[in-house]
Amino acid sequence: MDQPDASAEVPLHEWTATALVAALRSKEISAREVLAAHLERIEQTNPRVNAIVTLVADRAMAQATAADEAAAHGEWLGPLHGIPMAHKDNHLTAGIRTTFGSQARADFVPDTDDLVIERLKAAGVVTLGKTNVPEFVAGGHTFNRVFGITRNPYDLSVTAGGSSGGAAAALAAGMHPLADGNDFGGSLRLPASYCNVIGLRPSAGRVPVHPAADGYAGFSVQGPMARTVDDLALLLSVMAGPDPRSPISLERTGSEFAVVPSSGLQGKRIAFSVDLGGAVEVEPEIADIVRRAAASAARAGAEIQEISPDFSGADECFRTLRAWQFEATLGTFLDEHRSQVRESLYANMLAGRELTGAQVGAAAIHRTALFHRMRTFLDREGGYDALILPVTPLAAFDAEIEYPEVVAGQQQPDYLGWMQAVCAVTVTGHPSISMPAGFTAAGTPIGVQFVGRHRAEDELLGLAKGFEAVTGYGRQRPVL
Numbered sequence: 136m137d138q139p140d141a142s143a144e145v146p147l148h149e150w151t152a153t154a155l156v157a158a159l160r161s162k163e164i165s166a167r168e169v170l171a172a173h174l175e176r177i178e179q180t181n182p183r184v185n186a187i188v189t190l191v192a193d194r195a196m197a198q199a200t201a202a203d204e205a206a207a208h209g210e211w212l213g214p215l216h217g218i219p220m221a222h223k224d225n226h227l228t229a230g231i232r233t234t235f236g237s238q239a240r241a242d243f244v245p246d247t248d249d250l251v252i253e254r255l256k257a258a259g260v261v262t263l264g265k266t267n268v269p270e271f272v273a274g275g276h277t278f279n280r281v282f283g284i285t286r287n288p289y290d291l292s293v294t295a296g297g298s299s300g301g302a303a304a305a306l307a308a309g310m311h312p313l314a315d316g317n318d319f320g321g322s323l324r325l326p327a328s329y330c331n332v333i334g335l336r337p338s339a340g341r342v343p344v345h346p347a348a349d350g351y352a353g354f355s356v357q358g359p360m361a362r363t364v365d366d367l368a369l370l371l372s373v374m375a376g377p378d379p380r381s382p383i384s385l386e387r388t389g390s391e392f393a394v395v396p397s398s399g400l401q402g403k404r405i406a407f408s409v410d411l412g413g414a415v416e417v418e419p420e421i422a423d424i425v426r427r428a429a430a431s432a433a434r435a436g437a438e439i440q441e442i443s444p445d446f447s448g449a450d451e452c453f454r455t456l457r458a459w460q461f462e463a464t465l466g467t468f469l470d471e472h473r474s475q476v477r478e479s480l481y482a483n484m485l486a487g488r489e490l491t492g493a494q495v496g497a498a499a500i501h502r503t504a505l506f507h508r509m510r511t512f513l514d515r516e517g518g519y520d521a522l523i524l525p526v527t528p529l530a531a532f533d534a535e536i537e538y539p540e541v542v543a544g545q546q547q548p549d550y551l552g553w554m555q556a557v558c559a560v561t562v563t564g565h566p567s568i569s570m571p572a573g574f575t576a577a578g579t580p581i582g583v584q585f586v587g588r589h590r591a592e593d594e595l596l597g598l599a600k601g602f603e604a605v606t607g608y609g610r611q612r613p614v615l
Contacts, residue, residue, distance in 0.1 A: 147172035148309040149612070152218055152366040155312060159217045162206060166199040166217030170261055173219045177263070177310045180615045183291055186305035187221045188282040189232050189265040195219060198261045212259030214373055214393070215313070223302050223316050224265040225272050226252055226357075227346075236268040236279035239472035250345040250381070251315060251357050251374055254389075258373040263311060267301030270477045271465060272317065275325045275527075275554045276538060277301055280477075284534050287329060288613035290579050293531035296326030299360065303330040306360055308615055313370045317344075319355040320457065321526070321557025324569035327360055328526035328582030331609060333367050333599070334360045334569045336561070338590045342374045343381030348464040350382045354456060354561065362609060364600040367568075368395045371592065385590065392593055399601030401436035405429070406512070407523035412443030414450070415555045416543035417528040420575055425525050428572045428583040428602070432523065435605040443522070444512040448501050449559035454551065455490060455498035456562070462487030479537070479550055502562050506589075509563040513588045521598050522586040525556050530575040560584065566592050568599050571608035580608070 147155070147169055158164045174192055181187050202217040222228055225235045227245040229252075234240050248256065256262070267285045269277050277285040277300025287295045288308040295304040299316030303326030306314045316323045318336040327334030339353030359370035372393035377384045407429040409422035417425075433439045461484045469476050469484050513519055532539045538550035547553050560567045565586050572583040585602070587595030603609060 148176040150312065151363055152312040152361065153363070153369055155218060156215065156369070159206070160211065166202040166206075166261060167196065169217055170195055170199040170219050173263065173309075173311055176308070180288070180308045181310060183286065183615065184288055184304050184308055185283055185285050186266055186295070186301040186308065187264050187310060188224060188267045188301065191231055191262065191264050195261050195263050202259060202261065214258050214369065215255065216259035217261060218259065218312060219261045219263050220255065220311050220313050220315065221263040221266045221302070221305055222252060222255075223299055224268045225317070226315065228252055228262065228265065231262070231265065233265065234281050235272070236270045236281060238280055238475040239468070241281050250343060250378060254373055255315065266299070266305055266314065268299070269297045270480055272298035272319070272322060273480050273483065274298060274538070274550050275321060276534070277326070278534075286534050287531055287579065288615055289331065290531065290577070292534060293579055294329060294534045296329035296531070298322035299334070300326045302360055303327055303332055303334065306330065306332050306362060307613055309612070312362070313366060314360040315357065315370075315374070316360055317355050317357045318561070320453065320551065320561055321554050323358050323360060324526050324557050324567060324582070324584055325554065327569040329531045329580060331571045331580035331582070331611065332360055332362050333364060333571070333609065334358070335367055335371065335592070336567045337371070337375070337592050338385070338566045339564060340381065340383040340385040341566070341590070341592060343376075343378040343384035345378065345380040347381070349460065352460060353383055353564070354460055364395055364596055364603050368392055368596050392596070395600045396593055396597030398597040399435060399604070400432050400598055401601070403437045403520040403598065404518075405432045405437040405439050405521050405523060406442045406519040407439065408441065408443035409525065411446045411524060411556060411559055414446040414559060415528060416545045417525055418530070418543050420530065421525050421528055421581060424573045424581050425523065425583055428523055431606050432602060435601050444508045446505070446559045449505055449562050450555050452498045452501045452505065453558040453562050455494055456502065458483055458487035459490055459495050460487070505562050506564045509565050509586070510589060513565070513586075515588070521595065524560065524584050524586060526569050526582050526584045528553055528556060530577060530581065531579045557584070560586055565589050566595055568595055570599055570602055572606065573608055574611075
């Protein structure tokens with residue numbers, strides 16, 4: 136089915152967010168009608184997908200009613216007036232249970248909002264509830280002992296990815312038109328790839344984070360997910376912008392990202408690599424999809440070359456800094472709740488505790504070197520405009536397993552092993568967007584990531600829209 140814009144013959148849960156906003160603004164539809172359509176869709180599909188794990192339907196209807204009353208008096212609540220969204224279950228939402236997917240936080244109800252939730256509320260969003268995550272958002276497969284497994288809307292037997300797996304699955308299934316998430320080691324990009332939606336990991340500080348135990352680190356960033364590039368830009372325009380509570384927040388206002396540049400791919404120099412220059416193992420089927428994505432960019436007028444920057448040392452760098460961050464931010468809490476947390480999560484924290492200062496320092500220095508390798512590769516004077524890479528090295532795997540132990544015939548050391556393609560990009564500090572790029576022989580979606588210039592999310596959105604126009608894979612919605 137094509138991705139609809141707006142039509143009386145198309146159910147509201149299939150409309151784009153931009154079409155919903157326009158129709159709400161013109162009073163062709165009401166916020167209550169939009170909410171009712173999405174609540175009905177949730178009732179139809181969520182029992183099988185398990186994407187939305189806390190639903191606040193009555194609260195949402197009260198918000199939708201308030202939005203309609205405001206509209207009746209000529210008041211517009213913001214750029215997302217009346218748009219229903221469920222929020223990732225590690226984002227603090229005042230008065231709504233926020234579990235982090237952990238038994239240790241299963242009954243936690245915060246009395247404050249994360250900064251990103253503040254901004255979404257101020258933009259007029261109607262809060263539906265919370266979307267599922269792996270425990271403490273650690274891992275690329277969404278399951279936990281509080282709510283269970285989130286399943287892929289395209290094939291309920293396989294993973295939806297993670298850690299924003301609930302968000303991506305709900306988005307793909309039509310339970311909400313926009314989704315928020317965060318990305319440390321691919322948590323926006325991986326589920327976007329597996330669920331045939333779009334996920335943007337922006338540059339650190341583009342979407343300021345508060346509260347944050349370590350406000351300077353910039354490893355985990357928050358960002359938007361959507362079904363079209365225009366919708367993604369609309370959500371980014373609300374999420375982005377400076378805030379004094381974040382020491383690394385960037386100064387450009389969010390509204391600057393609302394309109395996607397029309398430049399597309401014509402005349403751009405685009406590099407691609409199926410395996411990050413030999414740094415990762417990739418299944419042949421995935422490599423073929425990356426090559427086809429590069430060919431699609433060429434059809435859109437881009438100059439294509441198979442080449443990669445040097446990613447050597449990226450995996451060790453990521454693992455060291457991630458373990459250090461886990462110990463610094465979660466160590467004491469995990470010690471106190473040892474019996475309630477996943478064994479592999481606790482092991483990651485212990486690995487951080489055992490690091491020496493010299494190891495952390497070396498990783499920090501190597502992180503800077505990786506930034507400069509990517510920066511010079513994407514240099515405006517003679518470099519490339521973007522780099523196309525795989526998001527994941529294999530098709531969506533069995534939802535009943537914790538992680539794939541073998542990729543392209545190679546044994547993986549742990550649950551991070553198969554995620555190297557996204558983790559390597561994380562440590563470069565450059566923005567990356569996962570775009571729908573095709574389907575496997577089994578019929579499940581696969582995306583590719585476009586890596587763009589540092590802090591140039593607007594350029595990246597323009598390239599992504601050019602790719603979207605020539606491929607159209609994102610228009611193929613799941614049948615549930």
